[in-house]
Amino acid sequence: MPCSCGDNKMEKYLAPLNEIFEKYTKDEKYLIPILQDAQDEYGYLPEEVLKEIACKLDLSLSQVFGVVTFYSQFHLEPRGENIIRVCTGTACHVRGGAEVLDQLKQELNIDSGETTEDLEFTLETVACIGACGLAPVIMINDDTYGRMNSQKVPEVLANYQK
Amino acid sequence: MKDTIYRSHVLICTGTGCVSSGAKNIKHELQDELADNDLKNEIKIVETGCHGFCEKGPIMVVYPEGVFYCQVKEEDVSEIVEEHLLKGRIVERLLFKEPMTEESIPSYEDIDFYKKQHRIALANCGKINPESINEYIANGGYEAAGKALTQMTPEEIIKEVKEAGLRGRGGGGFPTGLKWQFAFDNNSDKKYVICNADEGDPGAFMDRSVLEGDPHRIIEGMLINAYAIGADEGYVYVRAEYPLAIDRLQKAIDAAEDLGLLGEDIFGSGFNFNLHIKKGAGAFVCGEETALMASIEGKRGMPNPRPPYPAEKGLWGKPTNINNVETLANIPYIINEGSEVFSSIGTENSKGTKVFALTGKIKNTGLVEVPMGTTLQEVVYDIGGGLTDDKDFKAIQTGGPSGGCIPEDYLALPIDYDSLIEVGAMMGSGGMVVMDDSTCMVDVARFFLSFTQSESCGKCTPCREGTKRMLEILNRICDGEGKDGDIRLLEQLGEHIKDTALCGLGQTAPNPVLSTLQYFRNEYEAHIYDNKCPAGVCEELAASFTINIDSCIGCGQCVKVCPVDAISKGDGKYYIIDEEVCISCGACAKKCPVDAIFQG
Numbered sequence: 001m002p003c004s005c006g007d008n009k010m011e012k013y014l015a016p017l018n019e020i021f022e023k024y025t026k027d028e029k030y031l032i033p034i035l036q037d038a039q040d041e042y043g044y045l046p047e048e049v050l051k052e053i054a055c056k057l058d059l060s061l062s063q064v065f066g067v068v069t070f071y072s073q074f075h076l077e078p079r080g081e082n083i084i085r086v087c088t089g090t091a092c093h094v095r096g097g098a099e100v101l102d103q104l105k106q107e108l109n110i111d112s113g114e115t116t117e118d119l120e121f122t123l124e125t126v127a128c129i130g131a132c133g134l135a136p137v138i139m140i141n142d143d144t145y146g147r148m149n150s151q152k153v154p155e156v157l158a159n160y161q162k
Numbered sequence: 163m164k165d166t167i168y169r170s171h172v173l174i175c176t177g178t179g180c181v182s183s184g185a186k187n188i189k190h191e192l193q194d195e196l197a198d199n200d201l202k203n204e205i206k207i208v209e210t211g212c213h214g215f216c217e218k219g220p221i222m223v224v225y226p227e228g229v230f231y232c233q234v235k236e237e238d239v240s241e242i243v244e245e246h247l248l249k250g251r252i253v254e255r256l257l258f259k260e261p262m263t264e265e266s267i268p269s270y271e272d273i274d275f276y277k278k279q280h281r282i283a284l285a286n287c288g289k290i291n292p293e294s295i296n297e298y299i300a301n302g303g304y305e306a307a308g309k310a311l312t313q314m315t316p317e318e319i320i321k322e323v324k325e326a327g328l329r330g331r332g333g334g335g336f337p338t339g340l341k342w343q344f345a346f347d348n349n350s351d352k353k354y355v356i357c358n359a360d361e362g363d364p365g366a367f368m369d370r371s372v373l374e375g376d377p378h379r380i381i382e383g384m385l386i387n388a389y390a391i392g393a394d395e396g397y398v399y400v401r402a403e404y405p406l407a408i409d410r411l412q413k414a415i416d417a418a419e420d421l422g423l424l425g426e427d428i429f430g431s432g433f434n435f436n437l438h439i440k441k442g443a444g445a446f447v448c449g450e451e452t453a454l455m456a457s458i459e460g461k462r463g464m465p466n467p468r469p470p471y472p473a474e475k476g477l478w479g480k481p482t483n484i485n486n487v488e489t490l491a492n493i494p495y496i497i498n499e500g501s502e503v504f505s506s507i508g509t510e511n512s513k514g515t516k517v518f519a520l521t522g523k524i525k526n527t528g529l530v531e532v533p534m535g536t537t538l539q540e541v542v543y544d545i546g547g548g549l550t551d552d553k554d555f556k557a558i559q560t561g562g563p564s565g566g567c568i569p570e571d572y573l574a575l576p577i578d579y580d581s582l583i584e585v586g587a588m589m590g591s592g593g594m595v596v597m598d599d600s601t602c603m604v605d606v607a608r609f610f611l612s613f614t615q616s617e618s619c620g621k622c623t624p625c626r627e628g629t630k631r632m633l634e635i636l637n638r639i640c641d642g643e644g645k646d647g648d649i650r651l652l653e654q655l656g657e658h659i660k661d662t663a664l665c666g667l668g669q670t671a672p673n674p675v676l677s678t679l680q681y682f683r684n685e686y687e688a689h690i691y692d693n694k695c696p697a698g699v700c701e702e703l704a705a706s707f708t709i710n711i712d713s714c715i716g717c718g719q720c721v722k723v724c725p726v727d728a729i730s731k732g733d734g735k736y737y738i739i740d741e742e743v744c745i746s747c748g749a750c751a752k753k754c755p756v757d758a759i760f761q762g
Binding site: 035137 | 181216363365370402405446458460528540593595601609
């Protein structure tokens with residue numbers, strides 16, 4: 001597969017990716033860390049980026065695509081600036097996590113797994129954040145909010161709304 | 163390096179639980195207050211890992227007295243400084259109150275929640291600053307590694323671990339010493355050790371607490387493990403949902419490298435060991451050891467058939483030993499204290515302690531470490547303080563999605579690996595979720611199965627197709643469309659999946675369904691034959707709500723929250739609910755200030 005070199009615009013677009021490559025040697029075992037770094041950089045994993053990664057690591061694009069689609073952390077579509085993760089683990093489930101999720105869906109007018117049109121918020125569920133003592137729990141980006149209920153949702157969201 | 167001597171240490175828990183309850187702001191407030199009162203050189207603030215009592219966070223402990231303050235707020239800080247740190251008077255109102263007796267308990271050690279625990283894996287959690295290697299060393303850290311590397315042969319270490327009777331804490335319960343022996347016996351130019359910190363079971367967070375609260379203990383455990391089997395490289399596979407744990411572990415690795423406790427020629431023994439962190443990418447099945455190794459290699463995290471076992475052909479085809487976080491956290495203790503001390507704790511076939519994540523409808527939620535053989539009764543009532551709102555105990559779910567639900571009849575059961583399996587549950591990673599009579603057992607079974615179903619990697623048919631069919635049946639039952647024969651079908655499918663699935667995920671996936679069928683069959687029958695959900699959880703089957711007109715005070719709050727306008731004014735000053743319109747959402751019952759609204 002040819003590398004996407006030579007194209008000026010593309011070169012600029014892929015410049016941050018090349019910086020990521022500098023941290024790693026060419027080895028299949030670095031595929032997942034590279035994908036993680038690339039997603040941090042681009043917010044999601046665009047096709048051009050995947051092609052470039054496949055090319056640099058000498059892997060087929062289908063293999064890279066296979067890894068990306070296996071792990072729930074990787075995304076092929078653009079995501080919201082703020083990622084809301086609602087814990088639906090056991091402790092949160094028995095303490096009313098579903099109501100919190102419903103309220104978030106209503107406030108943001110999106111379903112779980114979706115992103116708001118203005119790309120501000122992505123709503124998703126996770127199996128367990130490991131903060132069961134504070135159930136029900138949600139995470140927005142790296143901040144954890146415990147002892148949630150549906151009434152608290154607007155107040156918490158307000159911290160992130162522009 | 164010369165440290166100032168302080169007259170008092172204030173420990174603030176900065177585990178994930180307490181941070182989300184506001185611990186960081188409390189620390190800043192305390193810093194400011196100490197500066198204002200000119201106490202900076204007298205009192206030291208120490209950020210610690212998790213105390214396990216997350217429910218009561220943010221937690222603050224003041225030493226040397228050992229006074230335990232809970233649910234501390236920013237505005238309480240000045241009072242603590244003024245009263246306690248300046249005048250030496252305990253701030254009574256912030257002390258922990260026993261839920262049973264309402265008594266305020268000043269000292270850490272006297273709280274029932276802690277008194278009945280025996281902490282080995284969690285010994286340092288909440289007591290030391292996890293970001294300071296010196297504090298770990300001052301508490302006896304790396305002594306075991308020093309002893310192992312300089313005074314013991316690998317064979318002696320393996321013998322010690324075998325005689326201790328330590329079994330894998332990740333769920334399987336395989337004897338750790340034997341596992342090490344297998345990896346030791348396989349000769350190879352390269353071997354690996356892996357710490358499985360892909361704690362995916364919903365409802366379990368002990369691995370996270372150890373990594374956040376005492377990361378050096380894991381490094382030390384792995385170092386001893388590596389020396390014992392002859393490995394020179396190790397990986398800690400941590401799930402990506404634990405950013406703080408990853409951060410603290412990385413700092414700990416860097417600090418250990420700086421002191422020469424990782425790297426070349428450790429303790430002058432000629433032994434080399436390098437340790438890396440591998441961040442997971444969100445796949446529950448990666449907690450399975452063969453899938454975990456595939457993931458480290460950069461592949462899709464799918465399990466492979468065993469044998470060959472990792473001890474023979476593991477990471478990149480080399481002999482590999484994989485242990486869970488909690489298992490490794492026990493290793494330094496075993497080497498320091500000896501196998502006899504360790505094996506004196508616990509039951510005949512399950513030695514030592516186990517950490518449980520006690521959650522659900524219980525007063526004191528948190529992490530508890532108890533000797534094997536402690537009864538469920540002791541955990542739920544003596545440590546957990548009983549159920550919230552003093553409701554009736556219905557069941558306790560152990561072992562997460564691989565485990566089962568244990569009914570009240572077995573509360574006297576001493577907990578160990580074998581006793582739990584006998585009653586149809588399992589130790590699993592140690593999640594314990596307490597359920598009261600408002601929990602629908604069919605819904606719980608469906609919850610766990612929908613989790614394993616969505617996490618099934620799809621490689622083998624029994625798991626991929628079987629769990630899906632089982633879930634469809636459960637969905638049907640919860641939606642009020644259950645059919646005669648569904649129960650038998652669930653049992654048959656469940657047994658087949660257990661017998662034929664490729665890895666642990668599939669083999670244990672039917673457990674929640676089978677165990678609830680065993681103990682709560684009547685609930686399934688009520689759903690299918692009587693069209694009723696006894697707990698009132700399954701919406702399609704829930705009975706409508708009624709207002710007790712004798713207690714109704716006519717405040718009208720229920721009318722405002724009813725989403726379908728089913729409530730109207732009755733003849734008197736009270737309100738009534740139209741059964742035909744009511745969707746049984748329960749919003750009115752929650753809002754009612756005098757509890758006049760009930761279901762059924």
